[in-house]
Amino acid sequence: GENVEQHPSTLSVQEGDSAVIKCTYSDSASNYFPWYKQELGKRPQLIIDIRSNVGEKKDQRIAVTLNKTAKHFSLHITETQPEDSAVYFCAASPEKGGGNKLTFGTGTQLKVEL
Amino acid sequence: GAVVSQHPSRVICKSGTSVKIECRSLDFQATTMFWYRQFPKQSLMLMATSNEGSKATYEQGVEKDKFLINHASLTLSTLTVTSAHPEDSSFYICSANTGGGDTEAFFGQGTRLTVV
Numbered sequence: 083g084e085n086v087e088q089h090p091s092t093l094s095v096q097e098g099d100s101a102v103i104k105c106t107y108s109d110s111a112s113n114y115f116p117w118y119k120q121e122l123g124k125r126p127q128l129i130i131d132i133r134s135n136v137g138e139k140k141d142q143r144i145a146v147t148l149n150k151t152a153k154h155f156s157l158h159i160t161e162t163q164p165e166d167s168a169v170y171f172c173a174a175s176p177e178k179g180g181g182n183k184l185t186f187g188t189g190t191q192l193k194v195e196l
Numbered sequence: 197g198a199v200v201s202q203h204p205s206r207v208i209c210k211s212g213t214s215v216k217i218e219c220r221s222l223d224f225q226a227t228t229m230f231w232y233r234q235f236p237k238q239s240l241m242l243m244a245t246s247n248e249g250s251k252a253t254y255e256q257g258v259e260k261d262k263f264l265i266n267h268a269s270l271t272l273s274t275l276t277v278t279s280a281h282p283e284d285s286s287f288y289i290c291s292a293n294t295g296g297g298d299t300e301a302f303f304g305q306g307t308r309l310t311v312v
Contacts, residue, residue, distance in 0.1 A: 083256075114299050125289060125303040126240070133299075171239060175299070182299050183230050184291075186239045 084109040086174050088187030095162050096195055103190045105172035106154040112174040114182060115148060117157050119168045120189075126171060130157070162194045198224045198294050202304025209280055209311055217275045217307045219246075219290035225270035226292035230301070231263075234287040246273040246290075280311040 085108040095101050107115075113134035118126035132139045132146045132155065139146050143162075148155040159166055172187040199222040209215050219229055227248045232240040244265055245253040252265035264276040273292075277284055289306040293299060 116301070123287075123306070123308070125305050128300060131300065182293060182301070183242055183245055184240075184301060185242070188239050 084112055084174055084176075084185040086172060086185050086187040088172050088190060090190060091188065092191045092193070094193045094195060097162060097164060099162055101157075101159045101162050101166070101192055101194075103157045103170055103172070103192075104154060105156070105174075105187045106152075107174040107185075108153065109174070109176070110153070111176045112185075113150075114175045115146070115155050116173050116175075116184070117144075117146060118171045118173065118186075120171060121168050129170075159192075162192075164194050164196060167192055167194045197300070198222075198292075198302045200290065200292050200302045200304045202290055202307055204307060205305055206308045207310070209309070211281055211311055212279055214276055214278045215280055215309060217277075217288055217290075217309075219273045219275070219292070219304050221271045221292050221302075224292075224294045226273075226294070227270060229267060229273040229290055229292045231265065231273075231275050232289045232291065234289060234306075236287075240289065243275075246275075248273075277309065280309070282311045285309055285311045 088105045116131035120126045143160045145158040170190045173184040175182040175184045201220045203218045229246040231243045234240045243258045246265045246267040248267045254260045267273040290304045291301040
């Protein structure tokens with residue numbers, strides 16, 4: 083089955099700096115890669131996703147890059163703000179109609195300091 | 197986006213009792229739903245895939261007789277934790293997709309189960 087590794091487990095940055103979180107996956111059949119932000123006790127919130135036919139995607143301060151050959155993808159957050167502090171999870175899934183099960187990375191605790 | 201509602205949000209039960217958690221898709225039909233478990237400060241781990249009108253598919257290491265899943269309609273899946281023990285205390289969360297090529301997963305708000 084799929085195995086997703088995520089680094090770092092904790093990340094502390096100063097407000098305004100950039101944050102980068104990296105993930106690798108093992109199953110070449112995976113072709114859907116979402117990123118989630120989760121606050122304590124809450125449901126995961128999709129912040130950006132990318133499909134395997136795209137190498138990069140950007141949405142305002144958030145960007146994701148995908149290298150399918152190397153089986154890794156990364157989340158980039160620029161101009162970080164204190165409200166970006168949360169746990170971030172990457173995930174991978176083989177996309178199929180009707181639903182897809184997600185294999186999550188181990189999570190990154192991001193702390194944005196003033 | 198689509199809405200998935202999960203109930204209850206919190207439950208405390210005694211060891212040996214059973215607890216049922218509901219997952220509903222409010223504005224779409226879901227032939228497939230997924231159940232995850234999340235221990236404190238850990239990731240979400242897939243427990244099983246709930247299939248409408250058929251048996252659930254369980255991930256390796258998940259006891260199907262302990263975690264009963266029923267998906268009797270296109271908008272409702274239930275997870276019953278039977279004979280609960282303290283080690284079953286966790287955050288249980290479901291997800292569903294709207295299908296039709298849309299792959300975004302919509303999550304319920306989760307259920308915090310505490311077994312005492």
